[in-house]
Amino acid sequence: MKKGSNNLRLFAEEKKAVILFLCLFNLLFYVWDVYYYYIRLYIGGNVEVSRDGLGISLYFLMLLPLFSAIYLQKKGKIFLIKYLYLTAFLVIDIIDNLIRYIGTNLHFATGNIVEVLCILFAPIFVNKKYFWFTAIGIIGKYILLGLILQDSNVVLPIFLYLILSAIAFTVLVRFYSYIHSLTDVYEELKKKEKLAVIGQMAAAIGHEIRNPLAALKGFTQFQQENYPNPNNYFPIMIEEIDRINTIVDDLMYLGKPKKIKFEKASIEEIIAYTLSITQQLAERQGVTVETIIAGPLPPLDCDEKQLKQVFINLIKNAIESMPNGGSIQIHVNVNVIQNQQKLSISIQDKGMGIADENILNLGEPFFTTKKDGTGLGLMVTKQIIKDHSGEIKIESLIKKGTKVNVILPIKNK
């Protein structure tokens, strides 16, 4: 649907450009030719050239591409019209010139305003292929005529058209770069807008869901205590309620711009807490976690609760990438980068890895490849790290595993 409407727009743009091109082309072609060969005779210039060659039939021949253009437009092949027109013009013009000059000792008289128009207006189609087609076609025509007629008069128009082509090419390149930055800005706006809408929705819905969910969990726990039976479903119910809670939390993170409370915290403790939370999931999937911490680490300026969320998300992703078991290595150390002490935490799994085409989508809201994933984890993670003036880098090899590296400044304002 979206693609279709985009195509329609491109179609409409091409149509406008084609109509403009055809009108100017035909207007200039006939007016120039009639003026050059007939009117000038009457206003008394000393004209040496007369309309030989194809003569009047040239005008009728040039109606052929016009009718073909109308036919192509009806067939929906509007993108071909410009090529057809130029090809027809070049072929007819070459024949016209050959008939006129071959076997005579007349000198080749050159230049046609229509060619200037074609080159200078080529950028309106914003199509590099067409630009090269025009420039090479027209300059090629002069080279061909020069060779056949053995006439050096072609040098001047070749030179002139080379300059015009260079100008048109510059314009075309500017068009392209302008369009690219416009689409980039548009994409960014769309993303921001999407986030804003999700945020407002999330905050409103999340708020409403929280309280009933807390009651539901309370009653479920109460029931579990009252009817202890190893075969009942209460643990699963509680687990699922917790899952809804995390999703609501993630969504609500989008809604309100969080004020971060920077406090000193121990990264060792944050990681230990994270591992205790994810332990059950890891055990269930046969995943072992090894933590390698380099030396005593300085306390980190951070929002502890938020950082816990970050590492829970990352470690969960690592575990989930290895459904048949495996190992995770967590390395923590301090580096000095640009005179600033930074903490580097890397989480490496030996899981399924991330396909190249998905790397760019990581962190997009709702991007997930999992059957019951939410696609919110990495988005929240990225946002929290950004709020901490940190960086996140993800390297991945398909079927080999993924390494996520988080770098955080030790001191934050």
Ligand code: ADP
């Ligand atoms: P979710 O986990 O709900 O799918 P995330 O935002 O946490 O959402 O992750 C988005 C996607 O990124 C995942 O669905 C997965 O395809 C990919 N991904 C993230 N981390 C890893 C990892 N360690 N290994 C493989 N794929 C990953």
Ligand code: MG
């Ligand atoms: Mg996740």
